[in-house]
Amino acid sequence: xxxxxxxxxxxxxxxxxxxxxxxxxxxxxxxxxxxxxxxxxxxxxxxxxxxxxxxxxxxxxxxxxxxxxxxxxxxxxxxxxxxxxxxxxxxxxxxxxxxxxxxxxxxxxxxxxxxxxxxxxxxxxxxxxxxxxxxxxxxxxxxxxxxxxxxxxxxxxxxxxxxxxxxxxxxxxxxxxxxxxxxxxxxxxxxxxxxxxxxxxxxxxxxxxxxxxxxxxxxxxxxxxxxxxxxxxxxxxxxxxxxxxxxxxxxxxxxxxxxxxxxxxxxxxxxxxxxxxxxxxxxxxxxxxxxxxxxxxxxxxxxxxxxxxxxxxxxxxxxxxxxxxxxxxxxxxxxxxxxxxxxxxxxxxxxxxxxxxxxxxxxxxxxxxxxxxxxxxxxxxxxxxxxxxxxxxxxxxxxxxxxxxxxxxxxxxxxxxxxxxxxxxxxxxxxxxxxxxxxxxxxxxxxxxxxxxxxxxxxxxxxxxxxxxxxxxxxxxxxxxxxxxxxxxxxxxxxxxxxxxxxxxxxxxxxxxxxxxxxxxxxxxxxxxxxxxxxxx
Numbered sequence: 001x002x003x004x005x006x007x008x009x010x011x012x013x014x015x016x017x018x019x020x021x022x023x024x025x026x027x028x029x030x031x032x033x034x035x036x037x038x039x040x041x042x043x044x045x046x047x048x049x050x051x052x053x054x055x056x057x058x059x060x061x062x063x064x065x066x067x068x069x070x071x072x073x074x075x076x077x078x079x080x081x082x083x084x085x086x087x088x089x090x091x092x093x094x095x096x097x098x099x100x101x102x103x104x105x106x107x108x109x110x111x112x113x114x115x116x117x118x119x120x121x122x123x124x125x126x127x128x129x130x131x132x133x134x135x136x137x138x139x140x141x142x143x144x145x146x147x148x149x150x151x152x153x154x155x156x157x158x159x160x161x162x163x164x165x166x167x168x169x170x171x172x173x174x175x176x177x178x179x180x181x182x183x184x185x186x187x188x189x190x191x192x193x194x195x196x197x198x199x200x201x202x203x204x205x206x207x208x209x210x211x212x213x214x215x216x217x218x219x220x221x222x223x224x225x226x227x228x229x230x231x232x233x234x235x236x237x238x239x240x241x242x243x244x245x246x247x248x249x250x251x252x253x254x255x256x257x258x259x260x261x262x263x264x265x266x267x268x269x270x271x272x273x274x275x276x277x278x279x280x281x282x283x284x285x286x287x288x289x290x291x292x293x294x295x296x297x298x299x300x301x302x303x304x305x306x307x308x309x310x311x312x313x314x315x316x317x318x319x320x321x322x323x324x325x326x327x328x329x330x331x332x333x334x335x336x337x338x339x340x341x342x343x344x345x346x347x348x349x350x351x352x353x354x355x356x357x358x359x360x361x362x363x364x365x366x367x368x369x370x371x372x373x374x375x376x377x378x379x380x381x382x383x384x385x386x387x388x389x390x391x392x393x394x395x396x397x398x399x400x401x402x403x404x405x406x407x408x409x410x411x412x413x414x415x416x417x418x419x420x421x422x423x424x425x426x427x428x429x430x431x432x433x434x435x436x437x438x439x440x441x442x443x444x445x446x447x448x449x450x451x452x453x454x455x456x457x458x459x460x461x462x463x464x465x466x467x468x469x470x471x472x473x474x475x476x477x478x479x480x481x482x483x484x485x486x487x488x489x490x491x492x493x494x495x496x497x498x499x500x501x502x503x504x505x506x507x508x509x510x511x512x513x514x515x516x517x518x519x520x521x522x523x524x525x526x527x528x529x530x531x532x533x534x535x536x537x
Contacts, residue, residue, distance in 0.1 A: 004035065004160050007153045011133075012039050014149055015099065016048060020125040021148025022133045023140050029103055031197045032135055032153055033066070036101060040066050049097060056101040057082040066101065079106045079114060083121050090128040101133040109139040122147050155194055155337065158269075162189035164197060168204045169213065177212040186266035188221050190381070194337040199228055226307050229338045234316050234331025238298070238308040238344065245302045247295045248424045248453065249417030252514030253283075253408050260405075261304055264340070264381075280405050281375055282343070282384025284398070286391050286509060287410035288498055289490065290454030293387040296410075296512075297344040300385060309335060310344045313351020313367070324363050325370055332374045340381035348386040349393040368395050375403060391504050399508065408512040409505035412491060412498070413453060414520055417513060418445050421453055425460040430467065430475070440477060447484040450491035450523040459487055495522045 007024075014022050026032050033056065040054040044067065054066045062074040063085055076085050082102055089095045106114040118132075122144070125132055132148075134140070140150070156164060165185050169178060180188070192200045203224045207213050226237065260280045262268060272279065285293040301308035316327040335343050345351070352368050375384065384404070388394055399407065413421060419434075422444055426434040434441045448456060463483055467475045491498055502518040511517050 003154050003157055004031075007032075007151055008035050008039060010151050011036065012042065014151075015039065015043065015131055018097065018129045018131060019149050020131060021122045021144065022131060023145070023148060023150045024133060024135050024153060025137060025150060026135060026153040027137045028153065028155070028196050028198070029135055031156075033101070033103070035153075036133070037066050040099075049099070053095075053097060054099045054101075057085070057103060059104045063100075079104055080117065083117055086130065086132065087121050087124060090124050090130055095128075097129045099131045099133065101135065103135050105134055105136050105138075107138075108134075108136075108141050108144060110141055111143070112141075115141045115144060119144055119147065156192075156197055156200065158186075158189050158193045161193050161200060162186060164200055165189055165192070165204060168201060168208075172208055172213075176208070177214075179215045180213055180217075183266055184215060184218065187218060190266065190269065190340055191218075191221050191225055194339055194380070195225060195228055222305070222307065225338065229334070234311065234327055235334055235338075235343075236310040236312065238301075238310050240298050240301045240308050242302055243428065244295070244298045246424060247292050247299045248421035249413045250292060250296065250410065250512045251417075252510065253285075253296065253410075253512040255514070256406065256408075257300060257303070260383075264304060264306075269381075278379060279381045280383055281378070282382075282386065282404055284348075284404045284407045285385065285387045285410055285512070286389075286394075286407065286501075287505060287512070288412055288452060288501060289389045290452035291410045291412060292453040293389075293410050294344075294346055295453070297342060297346075297385040297387070300383070301342045304342070304383075306340050306342050306383070307338065308342045308344055309338060310346065311335070313345070313348070325366055328367055328370055332371070332378075335382050336378065336380040341383075343382050343384045345384065345386040347389060348398075349388045349390050352395055352398065368397065372397060372403060391501060407509045409502075409509035409517050410512045411502065411505070411515075411517055412450065412520065412522075413456075414513060414515060415445050415449075418448050418451065418456065421456050422448070422460065425457050429460050429464040440480075443481070444484060447481065448487075450489045451487065452490060455487055455489050459484055491522045498522060 011022070011024075024032055036054075036056075040049070043049045044051055044054075051067070052065060055063050055072055056066045057063045057076065059077055061071070062076045063072045063082065064070060065072060073085055076082050079102070082100070082104075086098070086100050089098055106112070108115040108118060118134075119141075122132060124130075126147075162185060165188050169180060169185065172178065192203065195203075203221060206224070207217050207220065210217075229235075229237070263272065263280060269279070285296060287293065298308060300306075311331055313328075316324060316331055335341065352364060352371070386404070397403075419441060422441065423434045426432045434444075448459075451459075463475060463480060466479060466483070467473055499518075499522070505511075506517050509517070
């Protein structure tokens with residue numbers, strides 16, 4: 001893969017060497033033609049090629065001079081007619097050292113008639129020092145490949161995107177109010193890195209159409225990129241409520257994330273590049289089910305103001321040999337293209353649990369290896385938040401130090417964490433300040449001993465339903481207490497399961513709460529708890 005400057009250098013070197021076939025793998029025709037135009041200008045200036053010897057073919061314009069834009073053969077509108085033009089130059093007109101860029105290429109992925117015809121012209125080009133440049137984003141027949149060289153042009157990276165944005169904005173600074181400075185342009189470049197040049201210019205043109213560019217417009221830039229990648233295979237875009245910034249509890253995890261958030265700033269990213277440091281890879285959250293692992297992914301997205309995408313390993317599983325691996329590769333590549341972003345992998349153990357087993361023909365093992373290699377080598381700002389409930393199913397290689405930045409254990413909330421979580425949900429669902437009645441809050445904290453975060457949310461949500469159903473919209477203290485007493489948490493129904501998870505976490509993970517794992521003992525089920533239906537009637 002090559003960025004713009006590297007691609008330009010390679011193209012110029014191959015053209016000087018008169019390589020008969022140069023295949024450029026790209027989806028950006030206008031961008032690569034701009035690069036080729038610059039190369040042609042330089043080579044003419046340095047007398048490496050003659051004027052009027054560098055042509056482009058398109059369906060709409062036929063054949064024209066890449067430097068001047070002058071038409072050469074407007075009737076050559078098909079791929080075959082373009083090849084005939086090249087062959088005629090060499091055979092009939094005896095013109096050597098010519099260059100023809102083919103932008104509209106038929107199927108040459110196998111031994112087709114068009115591929116055979118192209119191969120014949122390539123062989124003729126060897127004799128006449130002619131270069132045929134093929135622009136495509138599809139596979140090329142292996143026999144054709146062996147007669148030339150392939151270059152891949154990356155989508156614009158952060159530095160090139162900064163140049164695109166700066167050049168675009170500078171053209172309008174004298175015409176309208178523009179608040180963006182260096183930092184805002186760097187931020188926009190980081191956001192738009194991974195989209196095509198045309199897509200980025202369209203986003204900027206939409207901002208200019210407002211008659212001004214304000215600092216608040218950065219939200220529109222992020223939103224525009226989200227819309228560009230709203231339908232992407234293998235990834236699901238998750239809409240995150242801004243109120244998700246605070247999940248309650250998990251202070252140790254929150255402190256760790258606050259430190260990593262500082263690395264998102266443009267100057268910090270530049271310092272990391274200078275130190276050859278990769279952006280933070282991500283975290284693996286394990287622990288008790290229902291204690292906020294999945295919610296943490298949404299909270300990180302809201303706090304960091306980055307889009308959240310969910311990767312479901314089940315959706316990338318294919319029925320044909322190699323299909324699963326290819327679809328996983330495509331999904332991870334897409335994640336890089338939408339970066340900076342948060343990549344959420346919920347219950348990762350279910351997608352990778354077959355590693356080491358021969359029941360699936362080794363597909364899970366290969367997918368684990370593919371994912372871990374990507375996680376280790378990814379240079380883009382893709383922060384992975386993987387969650388797991390059944391730690392026994394996790395492949396051992398996933399837990400090795402250096403895979404994720406940190407492995408956090410999410411335990412049952414402590415008393416103080418339950419107080420914070422209850423206050424959050426009472427404010428959200430009941431519009432009530434629990435802190436205003438400290439004695440009643442203490443009672444609820446005591447009653448909710450052993451509750452998970454999900455238990456607390458569902459209980460308060462049930463209270464909101466009760467109040468809405470009541471004609472007077474009232475909720476008594478007894479109603480609240482009865483609803484809490486009617487909950488039988490997992491800590492009472494399966495205490496041995498929770499202790500087993502805790503034992504695993506004590507040896508391997510960092511406590512997300514900042515407190516020792518299992519510091520609070522599980523509540524004792526001293527009597528048979530019979531649940532009942534609670535209604536207001």
